[in-house]
Amino acid sequence: MEDSASVAISLRDVRFSYRTSKPILDVPSLEVPAGHRVFLHGPSGSGKTTLLSLISGVLAPQKGSVFVLGHELTELTASARDTLRGSKIGYIFQGFNLIPYLTVAENIGLPCELHAPRRRRITAGSIAEEVKRLATRLDIHTHLSSPVTQLSTGQQQRVAIARAIIGSPSLVVADEPTSSLDTDRRDAFLSLLTEITEETHATLLFVSHDVTLAPHFDTLLSLRGINKLAEGETA
Amino acid sequence: MTLLRLALKSLRARALVTSLTIFSIMLSIMLLVGVDRLRGAAQQGFAGTLSHTDLIVGARGGDLPLLLSSVFHIGYATNSVSWETYQHFSHHPAVKWTIPISMGDSHRGYRVVATDQNFYDHYQYRGDHHLSFKEGRAPSGLFDVALGAEVASRFHYTLGHKLILSHGIQERSILKHDRSPFTVTGILARTATPVDRALYITLLGDEAMHFDWTDGTPPAIGEPMRPLDPSKLKVDEITSFLLAAKSRVSTLYLQREINTYKPEPLTAIIPGLTLQQLWQLLDYADAALSIVSVAVLVVGLIAMLIALYTALNERRREIAILRAVGVHIRQIFLLFLLESTLIATIGTVLGIAAVYGLLFLLRPYIENHYGLPIALVGLSSRVEIYAVCTILGAALLGAIPAFRAYRNSLVDGLNA
Numbered sequence: 001m002e003d004s005a006s007v008a009i010s011l012r013d014v015r016f017s018y019r020t021s022k023p024i025l026d027v028p029s030l031e032v033p034a035g036h037r038v039f040l041h042g043p044s045g046s047g048k049t050t051l052l053s054l055i056s057g058v059l060a061p062q063k064g065s066v067f068v069l070g071h072e073l074t075e076l077t078a079s080a081r082d083t084l085r086g087s088k089i090g091y092i093f094q095g096f097n098l099i100p101y102l103t104v105a106e107n108i109g110l111p112c113e114l115h116a117p118r119r120r121r122i123t124a125g126s127i128a129e130e131v132k133r134l135a136t137r138l139d140i141h142t143h144l145s146s147p148v149t150q151l152s153t154g155q156q157q158r159v160a161i162a163r164a165i166i167g168s169p170s171l172v173v174a175d176e177p178t179s180s181l182d183t184d185r186r187d188a189f190l191s192l193l194t195e196i197t198e199e200t201h202a203t204l205l206f207v208s209h210d211v212t213l214a215p216h217f218d219t220l221l222s223l224r225g226i227n228k229l230a231e232g233e234t235a
Numbered sequence: 236m237t238l239l240r241l242a243l244k245s246l247r248a249r250a251l252v253t254s255l256t257i258f259s260i261m262l263s264i265m266l267l268v269g270v271d272r273l274r275g276a277a278q279q280g281f282a283g284t285l286s287h288t289d290l291i292v293g294a295r296g297g298d299l300p301l302l303l304s305s306v307f308h309i310g311y312a313t314n315s316v317s318w319e320t321y322q323h324f325s326h327h328p329a330v331k332w333t334i335p336i337s338m339g340d341s342h343r344g345y346r347v348v349a350t351d352q353n354f355y356d357h358y359q360y361r362g363d364h365h366l367s368f369k370e371g372r373a374p375s376g377l378f379d380v381a382l383g384a385e386v387a388s389r390f391h392y393t394l395g396h397k398l399i400l401s402h403g404i405q406e407r408s409i410l411k412h413d414r415s416p417f418t419v420t421g422i423l424a425r426t427a428t429p430v431d432r433a434l435y436i437t438l439l440g441d442e443a444m445h446f447d448w449t450d451g452t453p454p455a456i457g458e459p460m461r462p463l464d465p466s467k468l469k470v471d472e473i474t475s476f477l478l479a480a481k482s483r484v485s486t487l488y489l490q491r492e493i494n495t496y497k498p499e500p501l502t503a504i505i506p507g508l509t510l511q512q513l514w515q516l517l518d519y520a521d522a523a524l525s526i527v528s529v530a531v532l533v534v535g536l537i538a539m540l541i542a543l544y545t546a547l548n549e550r551r552r553e554i555a556i557l558r559a560v561g562v563h564i565r566q567i568f569l570l571f572l573l574e575s576t577l578i579a580t581i582g583t584v585l586g587i588a589a590v591y592g593l594l595f596l597l598r599p600y601i602e603n604h605y606g607l608p609i610a611l612v613g614l615s616s617r618v619e620i621y622a623v624c625t626i627l628g629a630a631l632l633g634a635i636p637a638f639r640a641y642r643n644s645l646v647d648g649l650n651a
Contacts, residue, residue: 048651058648060559079563086561091649093559096552099241101248111560113237163560175649 007067008034008171008203009055014064016054024050027064030221034170037194037204039214042066042223048207050189051223052175055205057081057090069170072074087117090164090172090202092193093109097160097178098148105131108162118167134162138192154185161193168200175207189215236565241557242573249546256539257582263535264586264625265593267528268618272594274521276607277616281514282487283361283608284428285477288334289486292316292493293475295500302509305336305475307429308346313339315472320499324478324512329485332357334477337441337470340400345386346433349441349473357479360428361608370394371421374436377443381421385431391580394419400434400444402453410453412444415463427605442468461631478503507647532625536632539578543571545638547643554644568641575633579626587622 006116006162009032013155017023024047042048053059054066057073066073069088072230073081085091090111098107108131112119124130135141138158143151148159159179164172178186194216197204206217214220245255285306294314303309314566325333334357337349350355355373357517358366374381380400382392392398396419402410405443425431436444446463449453480486486505493503554567562570594601598609 049648053648053650056559079565082558082561082563084561085559089561091559093556093649097556099245099553099556102241106244114561149520 008032010067012065014061014065016061023229027226030226034203035201036219037217039217039221040207040221041211043209047227048223058084084221086116088170090169092160092164092174092177094176103145104148104159106161108166112167121167138162153180157189165196171203172197173205238570242570246297246574252542256542256578259535259538260579260582261586263532264583265590266531267621268587268590270524270528272619276609280607282510286362286478287359288477288506289480290490290503291506292501295502298504298509301504308433313475315474317472318470321473321476329481329489331479331481335473336475338538340402342398342400342434348433349436349438351438367424368421370422374420377440378417379420380417381435383423383431383433384425386434387422392419415444439468493509536628540632541573545641547636550646551643553605555647555649559649564644567644568637571637571640572633576630579629583622583625
C-alpha cells in the first residue's frame with residue numbers, strides 16, 4: 001500500500017478473452033498515478049467493463065500483470081482479490097446501484113459490515129454514525145431508513161457514492177455512473193464525486209463514453225489508445 | 236452472519252412469494268406430521284381397546300376371529316365354551332378374574348352381549364379406564380339391558396325404554412324375541428371403543444330369551460309354549476371369556492394349560508399380540524397415507540425451487556453489486572443456499588408447531604369421539620427425521636439455484 005503512493009493501477013501486457021477464439025482486451029500498458037482523478041474514455045464495445053473487472057479483480061487476465069494498490073492481482077487467489085476489492089475499492093455502477101431489499105443506510109454501510117479493514121478506517125464512532133455523516137454530506141440523510149426503491153435516480157446515485165466512499169477506500173471506480181442522469185444532475189453528481197474523493201485522497205477512475213465530462217478530471221485516457229482490440233465508433 | 240442477515244432481508248423483501256412458499260412447505264409438513272401423529276394415536280387407541288386382560292379364551296379356532304368376535308364384535312365364533320370349563324378356569328388359583336361373553340343376538344344391527352357383573356367391575360380399556368354408567372345401573376334382572384353409548388345416542392333410547400332383541404346378528408333378523416321385551420336399566424358412558432356399539436344383558440337373560448327353544452329355533456307356531464320358569468334357567472355354554480391372571484408370569488403357563496385342556500378344545504390368545512397382528516394388517520392404509528404426504532412435501536419443495544429459480548434473473552444485478560462490495564463468489568452460493576434452507580426451516584418449524592397446536596386444541600374432541608389418545612409427547616423420532624429430511628432436501632434443491640447464481644456471477648462479473 002505504501003508503494004501505491006506513486007501508482008494506484010498499473011497494467012502490463014494484459015490480454016483477456018472470455019472465449020479463446022475472441023480476445024477482448026490487449027493492453028500493453030496502463031498507469032494511473034495514486035491520488036489522481038482519471039477520466040477513461042471508452043465508447044460502448046471498447047471493453048471498458050471488462051477492463052474494470054480486471055482492475056477490481058473480478059476477472060483474471062490470461063496473460064500479463066495487473067498491479068493494483070500495491071498488490072499483483074494475478075498472484076492473488078480469487079477470494080483474496082474479492083477481499084482486496086471489498087476493503088480498498090469503491091465501485092459505482094451505471095444505474096441500479098443498490099441492493100433492493102436493504103434500506104439506504106444498510107446499502108451505504110454494507111462494505112464496512114463485510115470488511116473489517118474498511119470498518120476500522122472510518123473516523124466516526126460507529127458505522128451508523130459514519131453513514132449518517134456521509135448521508136448528510138450527500139444530502140440523502142432524510143432517506144436513511146427508506147427502502148431504496150423510493151429514491152429518485154439522482155438520489156440513488158448519491159447513495160452509490162456514499163457506499164463507494166465509506167471507509168475511505170484508496171481507489172474509487174465509476175462505470176458510467178452518470179448515464180442515467182440528466183445534464184443538470186450530471187454536473188452536480190460529478191462535482192460531488194470529485195469533491196468527495198478529494199476529501200478522502202482516493203484515486204478516482206471514471207469511465208464514460210461521454211467525452212464532454214472530461215474537464216472535471218486531472219487526466220484523460222482513451223480506451224481506444226489503451227486497448228489494441230477496442231472497437232466501436234471514434235470519439 | 237452478515238450473509239444470514241442478507242438472506243433474511245432478501246426473503247422479507249419478496250414477502251408474498253416467500254410466505255406462500257413457506258406456507259406450502261408448512262402445509263406439507265403439517266400433513267406429514269399430522270398423519271404420523273394420528274397414526275401413532277390410532278395405533279395406541281387400537282391397542283388400548285382392551286387392557287389388563289391377559290388372555291381371551293374361546294373354542295378352538297383362529298386367533299384373529301376370536302379377537303374380532305369377542306372384542307370388536309365382528310364375525311362370530313363357530314363354537315362355544317361349556318359352562319363347566321368356564322367355571323373351572325374362573326376358579327383356577329392363578330386367575331384373578333374372568334369375564335364371560337355370550338353372543339348371538341342383536342338389536343337393530345348392534346350386538347347383544349350377555350355377560351355378568353364382572354364385566355362392569357373388571358373390563359378396562361386404554362390403560363386404567365373402567366366402564367362406568369352415565370345413567371342407571373348394570374342389568375340384574377332377567378330382562379334388563381344396558382346400552383353402549385353409541386347405541387343409546389343413535390336410537391335416542393332412555394332408561395325404562397323397552398326393546399325387542401332379534402335372534403342372530405343380521406340387521407334384519409326374521410326371528411324376533413318379541414315374547415320377551417327388555418327394559419333399559421343403564422346407559423354406559425362413552426369409551427370410544429367397541430364397547431359403545433353393543434347392548435349388554437345378563438347371562439340368564441340370554442337363556443330366558445331362548446327358553447324352550449330347541450336347536451336354535453323357537454317353538455313352531457301352534458306348538459304349546461311353556462311359561463317361563465326362572466328357576467329352571469341355567470347357563471350351559473358361553474361364547475368366550477376374558478381372563479386376567481394374578482401375575483404376568485402365570486399368563487404364559489395359563490395359556491399353555493388352556494390350549495392343552497383335555498376336556499374341551501380351547502384357544503387362548505394374548506390380546507396385545509393379536510391386536511398387533513391386526514394392526515399390521517391395517518398398516519397398508521398408513522403406508523399409503525405416508526406416501527401421499529411425502530409426495531405433497533416434494534411438491535412443496537419443488538414450488539420453493541421454482542420460486543427461487545425464477546427470481547434468479549432479476550437478481551443478477553444484485554449479485555453484481557454484492558460482488559463489487561467484495562462478497563466472495565462462494566458466499567453468493569451460500570447466500571442462495573441459506574435462503575432455501577431458511578424457507579424450509581421456517582416452514583418446517585411452523586408446520587410442526589401448527590400440528591401440535593391443532594392437536595392440543597382438538598385433543599378433547601378427538602379423544603372423546605374417536606378414542607384416539609393424543610399424547611403430546613414432544614417430538615417423536617419420526618417427526619425429527621421428517622424435519623431434518625425436509626431441511627436437507629430443501630438445501631439440496633436450493634443448491635440448484637445457488638449453483639446457477641454462482642455460475643451467473645462467474646459469467647457476469649460486475650457486468651449485469
